[in-house]
Amino acid sequence: MPTAAEGAVDVFESGGIFLMASLDSAIQQLLAIEGAVGAAIVDYASGMALAQGGNPNFDLGVAAAGNSNVVRAKLATMRDLGLADEIEDILITLDSQYHLINVLHTQGAQGLFIYLALNRQSANLALARHKLKGIASQVSV
Template identity: 70%
Template sequence: MSQLDASIQELLSIEGATGAALVDISSGMALASGGSPGFDLTVAAAGNSNVVRAKLKTMADLDVKGNIEDIMITLSSQYHLINVLNTSETSGLFVYLVLERNTANLALARHKLNAIASRISL
């Protein structure tokens, strides 16, 4: 199993997780993915790359300094977490995690996501 696949499996072990992907911001392509969130994860990964690119553009337009750490989208039955990787080795990538809202502990999931994301390398 590759290191990326192992990271996806670790993300999916978070309570309430139903899908996870490591995504290239520029292309929207999922480098690794797994789970069954009830929708096409590759389409969601590409769509969420648009969200990240739009936020980066807005930050540039406003001359806001700093890096995006994460973006959270709350739906009636799910949480969608986007964790932007900012190390020199992983710059340009983000982790996308889908959680079932009724079974996930959001605070704990974010904590575990940050820990896992910090160990991802290519």
């Protein structure tokens, strides 16, 4: 298999499960989704993005920190309600954008979420959510 330095997509098979070896590769796949404005993989405890990419005018550092607050607040509310469920995703709909948060549950990715901002005019929300779920299932840290 070619190395990442040779420009390969860093996906490998382990025990029949495909794992994504590179967070940057995941970001590139996210940005290939129609209408993507920006994407980040974020540690919600610290609010720091481990990987990010997209429109340079879209401040992903601010988005990562702010959406970490959203995830932590929802987890606290679920705990207060006695819910044992896990967050799958959170959708925030704005006039001009969709903001998708997908909390990761893959091995080694606990405490992380994928943040994806989409242009509402050019994105297909259902297709974007489907693609995001597929990418999220492959992310491994």
